[in-house]
Amino acid sequence: MSPWKAAHVGDHFDQIDTPALVLDLDIFERNVKCLQDALAGTGVRLRPHAKSHKCPDIALRQIKNGAVGICCQKVSEAAVFVDAGVQDVLITNQVVGAKKVSHALDLAARARIGVLVDHEEQIRAFAQASETRKVKIDVYIEIDVGMGRCGVDSIEQTVALARQIEQAPYLNFMGLQCYHGSAQHYRLPQERKDAIAATCATATATKAAIEKLGIKVERITGAGTGSVMLERDSKVFNEVQAGSYIFMDRDYAANQRDGLDLPFEHALFIKSAVLSHPTKDRAVVDAGLKASSVDSGMPAVWGRDDARYLKASDEHGALELTVDSTLKLGDAVMLIPGHCDPTVNLYDELICIRGDKVEAIWPIAARGALL
Numbered sequence: 001m002s003p004w005k006a007a008h009v010g011d012h013f014d015q016i017d018t019p020a021l022v023l024d025l026d027i028f029e030r031n032v033k034c035l036q037d038a039l040a041g042t043g044v045r046l047r048p049h050a051k052s053h054k055c056p057d058i059a060l061r062q063i064k065n066g067a068v069g070i071c072c073q074k075v076s077e078a079a080v081f082v083d084a085g086v087q088d089v090l091i092t093n094q095v096v097g098a099k100k101v102s103h104a105l106d107l108a109a110r111a112r113i114g115v116l117v118d119h120e121e122q123i124r125a126f127a128q129a130s131e132t133r134k135v136k137i138d139v140y141i142e143i144d145v146g147m148g149r150c151g152v153d154s155i156e157q158t159v160a161l162a163r164q165i166e167q168a169p170y171l172n173f174m175g176l177q178c179y180h181g182s183a184q185h186y187r188l189p190q191e192r193k194d195a196i197a198a199t200c201a202t203a204t205a206t207k208a209a210i211e212k213l214g215i216k217v218e219r220i221t222g223a224g225t226g227s228v229m230l231e232r233d234s235k236v237f238n239e240v241q242a243g244s245y246i247f248m249d250r251d252y253a254a255n256q257r258d259g260l261d262l263p264f265e266h267a268l269f270i271k272s273a274v275l276s277h278p279t280k281d282r283a284v285v286d287a288g289l290k291a292s293s294v295d296s297g298m299p300a301v302w303g304r305d306d307a308r309y310l311k312a313s314d315e316h317g318a319l320e321l322t323v324d325s326t327l328k329l330g331d332a333v334m335l336i337p338g339h340c341d342p343t344v345n346l347y348d349e350l351i352c353i354r355g356d357k358v359e360a361i362w363p364i365a366a367r368g369a370l371l
Helices: 025-039 056-064 075-083 098-108 120-133 155-167 189-211 228-232 340-344
Strands: 020-024 070-072 088-094 112-117 137-142 171-177 219-222 268-279 282-285 307-312 317-321 332-336 349-354 357-363
Touching (some): 020 025, 025 228, 056 070, 056 075, 056 357, 075 088, 075 098, 088 137, 098 112, 112 120, 120 137, 120 155, 137 155, 155 171, 155 189, 171 189, 189 219
Parallel strands (some): 020 349, 070 088, 088 112, 137 171
Antiparallel strands (some): 020 268, 268 332
């Protein structure tokens, strides 16, 4: 951890030291309102994914604006948000191992907690531990709808798991997790439409098979920033889990939009500075691999057309400059991260600006919560 802070409340934008993770509050608030308004009156609930921001201040604002709760990806991540006052958390991941099961039930004794399963052993572990402790927990079956990651890939297996959950007295079968993560980054609108149509067909058939047994499927949940309007209008999903919409990264911006897509804006930036200008066509900023995740590609330079982020090393980002570039030593350069989620996890706090002033500094309290 740095021995000093990059900024303090009340500082001018120019005083923010670099590299720093900066959130434009006006744009952030527009993004929050944009999705909440789009869901109003549809009967589709918003449960935004907190793995994107790992920040309780953001989660509490999302809930205040109408979200029913949040998603987390790890039990330890969920614990941070429950400690901060969030009372409804779905852990959109399989929870395996006695310690993790115990920790999840600790949280379920304090808040409404949901977990995903895709195997009978996971159900058995939760059934035994929850009955011993007399603690109820929500359980969803994850369906593999095209990601090739976790999830059940047959209706018959899903029906068997639903029956097993229903028979456990302290497990509350809630429904199906049908998240198609790959579809979020299909570049063409028709590709995304086709993928989500197939997802909805699988979800519909699976729900029908379970309910034929007299077991209610209360919730079909999933969706992300790249496809959320398709799930909203599907008449199949009744809950959506978009997360990156509040920030918008460079990778999401590469998706081609159509008339259905919401006009989310870039709100998250890395403020960096030019620390070297060795040649006319190259400058180096102080934001490299330890300041921005590059798993989805290099960051984009925001607000100028005379520089392109070319490559990254640990503490350096090399910029390719045009012949007429005016960039000089010490200049601030704002970067849009390629992938917001792992970038946020690199920082201890979000420096929140409104206009040219630092209005707030929000701890990224769940960073590094991997257990």
